[in-house]
Amino acid sequence: xxxxxxxxxxxxxxxxxxxxxxxxxxxxxxxxxxxxxxxxxxxxxxxxxxxxxxxxxxxxxxxxxxxxxxxxxxxxxxxxxxxxxxxxxxxxxxxxxxxxxxxxxxxxxxxxxxxxxxxxxxxxxxxxxxxxxxxxxxxxxxxxxxxxxxxxxxxxxxxxxxxxxxxxxxxxxxxxxxxxxxxxxxxxxxxxxxxxxxxxxxxxxxxxxxxxxxxxxxxxxxxxx
Amino acid sequence: xxxxxxxxxxxxxxxxxxxxxxxxxxxxxxxxxxxxxxxxxxxxxxxxxxxxxxxxxxxxxxxxxxxxxxxxxxxxxxxxxxxxxxxxxxxxxxxxxxxxxxxxxxxxxxxxxxxxxxxxxxxxxxxxxxxxxxxxxxxxxxxxxxxxxxxxxxxxxxxxxxxxxxxxxxxxxxxxxxxxxx
Numbered sequence: 201x202x203x204x205x206x207x208x209x210x211x212x213x214x215x216x217x218x219x220x221x222x223x224x225x226x227x228x229x230x231x232x233x234x235x236x237x238x239x240x241x242x243x244x245x246x247x248x249x250x251x252x253x254x255x256x257x258x259x260x261x262x263x264x265x266x267x268x269x270x271x272x273x274x275x276x277x278x279x280x281x282x283x284x285x286x287x288x289x290x291x292x293x294x295x296x297x298x299x300x301x302x303x304x305x306x307x308x309x310x311x312x313x314x315x316x317x318x319x320x321x322x323x324x325x326x327x328x329x330x331x332x333x334x335x336x337x338x339x340x341x342x343x344x345x346x347x348x349x350x351x352x353x354x355x356x357x358x359x360x361x362x363x364x365x366x367x368x369x370x371x372x373x374x375x376x377x378x379x380x381x382x383x384x385x386x387x388x389x390x391x392x393x394x395x396x397x398x399x400x401x402x403x404x405x406x407x408x409x410x411x412x413x414x415x416x417x418x419x420x421x422x423x424x425x
Numbered sequence: 426x427x428x429x430x431x432x433x434x435x436x437x438x439x440x441x442x443x444x445x446x447x448x449x450x451x452x453x454x455x456x457x458x459x460x461x462x463x464x465x466x467x468x469x470x471x472x473x474x475x476x477x478x479x480x481x482x483x484x485x486x487x488x489x490x491x492x493x494x495x496x497x498x499x500x501x502x503x504x505x506x507x508x509x510x511x512x513x514x515x516x517x518x519x520x521x522x523x524x525x526x527x528x529x530x531x532x533x534x535x536x537x538x539x540x541x542x543x544x545x546x547x548x549x550x551x552x553x554x555x556x557x558x559x560x561x562x563x564x565x566x567x568x569x570x571x572x573x574x575x576x577x578x579x580x581x582x583x584x585x586x587x588x589x590x591x592x593x594x595x596x597x598x599x600x601x602x603x604x605x606x607x
Contacts, residue, residue: 283594284577319585319592323597330602330605
């Protein structure tokens with residue numbers, strides 16, 4: 201009989217038939233292929249690189265450096281975030297696809313650390329983006345980082361099918377749909393109204409010369425076109 | 426050469442340099458420190474002639490400007506600008522060139538800007554150093570080709586290395602997944 205891993209979310213019902221929920225199956229895949237972004241801020245980044253390299257080898261857990269936020273699942277915030285960098289960190293976070301997680305590495309990323317009172321320091325990266333796992337230390341040793349990664353895996357395994365925030369593209373699509381609906385409504389209203397108003401519009405209104413915006417849903421059904 | 430001999434040689438070189446400078450820029454006040462470092466204090470209007478003289482001084486021109494920084498003296502109402510000079514031909518030479526200007530930014534704050542002449546024409550490396558002093562102390566440099574903040578964000582308010590600087594950022598609040606807005 202085939203054996204399945206002890207921690208698998210799948211259950212062998214009868215030989216050849218496995219059962220499990222889609223949610224658990226997805227989470228199983230996600231937690232074992234957490235790709236993190238190639239992004240370092242300060243001295244903690246050196247320790248992160250050590251954790252990723254051969255001696256501690258995050259690859260064992262399916263975690264790799266990924267050189268694009270578009271293809272990353274999570275990000276180590278490895279170092280002090282200052283006010284000038286904050287907008288860039290936020291931009292990178294926004295560019296990552298959902299679902300995404302953040303691991304704050306070291307005292308600075310957690311709370312601002314020794315620089316918390318600095319005039320240009322953000323006291324903890326959780327003041328600009330949501331953080332899932334905090335790994336304190338100055339810097340944390342790779343072992344602590346591995347522990348943080350395993351905790352993150354635990355979080356991912358328990359993840360629900362959460363509602364994904366709307367992206368800018370989705371918002372743009374929704375707005376376009378709303379505009380089209382408005383135009384349809386306006387056309388219906390125009391058709392219902394007396395046509396006298398049309399004669400007041402000069403024939404070249406469609407060119408925009410008279411300051412009348414061109415509309416794909418013009419009341420006269422595209423005669424000018 | 427042991428340490429005492431080295432100190433003696435540096436002191437002699439500094440005294441020679443001070444004597445030469447006194448001829449070129451009579452108003453410059455010079456002090457030779459016990460370790461042989463030369464300290465030169467000039468008024469802002471004499472800064473450029475003094476810098477030009479030092480950068481071409483024989484036999485060891487001070488052709489390397491390693492640092493420009495400021496010192497805030499609120500009780501005297503001035504900010505001191507300090508230029509640290511070295512010489513490539515003579516690594517033991519070190520000169521501290523100093524000048525002063527008002528620290529008053531006007532009322533309302535920022536309506537006027539005290540300034541000293543830029544030394545970019547003498548040492549091109551001064552461009553970034555002077556931007557740093559401008560950023561952190563709010564001192565202008567006349568003749569600087571591109572005077573804007575270098576370390577802090579353009580939106581930063583104030584000059585943090587002034588002793589009366591107050592951090593006016595609103596308090597930071599923790600962001601959660603629920604209230605995060607891209």
